[in-house]
Amino acid sequence: MTNQDLLAIAKEFESPVYVYDAEKIAFQYNRLKNAFSEIEDLRIHYAVKALSNISILKYLNSMGCGLDTVSVQEVMLGLKAGVAPKDIIYTPNGVSLEEIEEVVELGAQINIDNLSILEQFGAKHPEVPVCIRINPHILAGGNAKISVGHVDSKFGISIHQMPLLLRIVENTGMNINGIHMHTGSDILDIEVFLRASEILFDAAKNFKNLSFLDFGSGFKVPYTAGDIETDIEELGEKLTHRFKDFCKDYGRELTLVFEPGKFLVSEAGKFLARVNVIKQTTSTVFAGVDSGFNHLIRPMFYGSHHDIHNISNPEGKQRFYSVVGYICETDTFANNRRIAEITEGDVLAFSNAGAYSFSMASNFNSRYRPAEVLWYNGKAHLIRERETFEDLLRHQVVIDLETITSE
Ligand SMILES: *Cc1c(COP(=O)(O)O)cnc(C)c1O
Numbered sequence: 198m199t200n201q202d203l204l205a206i207a208k209e210f211e212s213p214v215y216v217y218d219a220e221k222i223a224f225q226y227n228r229l230k231n232a233f234s235e236i237e238d239l240r241i242h243y244a245v246k247a248l249s250n251i252s253i254l255k256y257l258n259s260m261g262c263g264l265d266t267v268s269v270q271e272v273m274l275g276l277k278a279g280v281a282p283k284d285i286i287y288t289p290n291g292v293s294l295e296e297i298e299e300v301v302e303l304g305a306q307i308n309i310d311n312l313s314i315l316e317q318f319g320a321k322h323p324e325v326p327v328c329i330r331i332n333p334h335i336l337a338g339g340n341a342k343i344s345v346g347h348v349d350s351k352f353g354i355s356i357h358q359m360p361l362l363l364r365i366v367e368n369t370g371m372n373i374n375g376i377h378m379h380t381g382s383d384i385l386d387i388e389v390f391l392r393a394s395e396i397l398f399d400a401a402k403n404f405k406n407l408s409f410l411d412f413g414s415g416f417k418v419p420y421t422a423g424d425i426e427t428d429i430e431e432l433g434e435k436l437t438h439r440f441k442d443f444c445k446d447y448g449r450e451l452t453l454v455f456e457p458g459k460f461l462v463s464e465a466g467k468f469l470a471r472v473n474v475i476k477q478t479t480s481t482v483f484a485g486v487d488s489g490f491n492h493l494i495r496p497m498f499y500g501s502h503h504d505i506h507n508i509s510n511p512e513g514k515q516r517f518y519s520v521v522g523y524i525c526e527t528d529t530f531a532n533n534r535r536i537a538e539i540t541e542g543d544v545l546a547f548s549n550a551g552a553y554s555f556s557m558a559s560n561f562n563s564r565y566r567p568a569e570v571l572w573y574n575g576k577a578h579l580i581r582e583r584e585t586f587e588d589l590l591r592h593q594v595v596i597d598l599e600t601i602t603s604e
Contacts, residue, residue: 198572200508200546203469206577207544210568212471213488214583215555217248219256219573221465222551226260229416229457232433236440238452242286244414245271247458247552248466250569252580254278257461265456268292269299276303286411286456288330288377290352294318301325308377308411310353312361319369328375328411331356333396335380335389353378356396363403373404379413379456384427390415391435398443409452410443412436416460420502420549427460459552466551468493468567469508472543473523481519484539486530489522491561493547493554496530504548505531513537520545524562555581563589 198218206216226241233239242265243257249271254264255278263284264275275285282304289296290310294317297307301322309315310330318327332353354362366373378397384390394412401407416427436453444450470486477483495501505520507513515535522528530547539545558566565584570577 198467200506200511202572202577203467203508203546204544206570206572207469207471209577210570210579211583212469212544213486213492213567214469215550215567215569216467216469216577217250217253217462217551217569217571217580218465218467219571222253222256222461223260225457225461225464226257226262229429229455229460232429233437233453233455234433235437236453237450240284240409240452240454242284242411242454242456243461244456244458245275246556248462248554249274249556250571250580251278252571252578253462254280256571256573258284262461265458266305269296269303272300272303272305275305286328286454288379288456290330294321298322306375308375312354312358312365315354315362315371316365316369319365319371323370324372326372326374328377328409329354329362329373329400330377330379331397331400333378333380333393335393335396356400359400359403366404372406374407375409375411375454376401376404376407377411377413377454380415383417384415384432385417385425387428387432387435390432391439394436394439398439401443401447407447407449407451409454410440411454411456414455414457414460416457418459418463418549421504424502429460462551463549464551466549466554468503468547468550468554470545470547472539472541472545475539475541481533482517484518484520484536484545485523486520486545487523488567489524489528489562489564490526491522491524491564492558492567493530493550494557494559495553497528498557501549503530503550505534505536506546506548507537507539507543508546509543510537510540513539524564526561560584560589565589 242263244265258280265286266272267289285305287300287305288308308328330353332355380393419426470488472484474485490497517533518536519532520530568583569581571580
């Protein structure tokens, strides 16, 4: 995808618009597969919540990728995309027993992350195989906002509760077929991840009928040139070795599962927004774009960095800009960032806009959610239309105040 391709997309589909490069998604998928090529049975389940467009799900599934889902609705989207139920793992937290039962009906693999529901579910459906999500109490990354494996986290069953867990499994006679962990979003230190894996292996030894071990995700991708990222190849080498040893001890070949979201789609995505206004104040030059945290909330929500390029004037002289949105809230995308000289009307491309970008968009300020385009085989394909005024009205019930009388 060249700048010219992106500009043509902004022209044809207007701005703001999300663009995803299919080739980059395939590249990441194959990179992860290759890193674990020594594993007999590796399954990659794409975390739908990162980017849930059905065409993206279909595309990943066409390469052999399964899905990791966190709601019954994501399971339904996966089925709609043609993914087989057996290739869908359902890893919710804090959902009702009823929702889990709905997903059992749909045929996806259930993963339970708390003892209360585990006990209720086991008592009612002892025949349904269940995976258990443990919390190894290891802080994988430096960012507490996105780490979910540490001691105070609401995610997973504490490994310290293993005796209680085992008692529930025994009393209900339920069938545990997998053990799962998902420690957080940023694996920076492979040794830390391997330590968490040891805890998973330890937990796994307690169960006789396992068919898979699910190591979740947490692969860090680079956000800018020179940024740190998870060394997938090193992880592949070390974990493969350890996993094989474990299977030998366990007495059976198990499936190794990963659930990457960000790793597969983050870098494939670009968000294109047009500059409405350049506003010079005494200390800052603001570039105001036709977007805001209603479309891309990560910079404001997580403090994430997204590279921003002026694709209308890529060779222009570098100047400092604060890139802000048009929402009536502070919605700063970037503070005093060096960007090629911007003129009103220019198109800015935000990098790493594939994961947790469109999927976290809202209608705040009654703005439409943007269109989405898949760049596939050298051509742009619309995979979601921009919303219209009708979408804002849909489901609103306009009551007739005149006809309502008080008793
Ligand atoms: C969100 C999530 C993932 C994906 O995390 P990434 O950081 O996007 O790779 C995987 N597994 C579970 C259970 C999740 O909730």
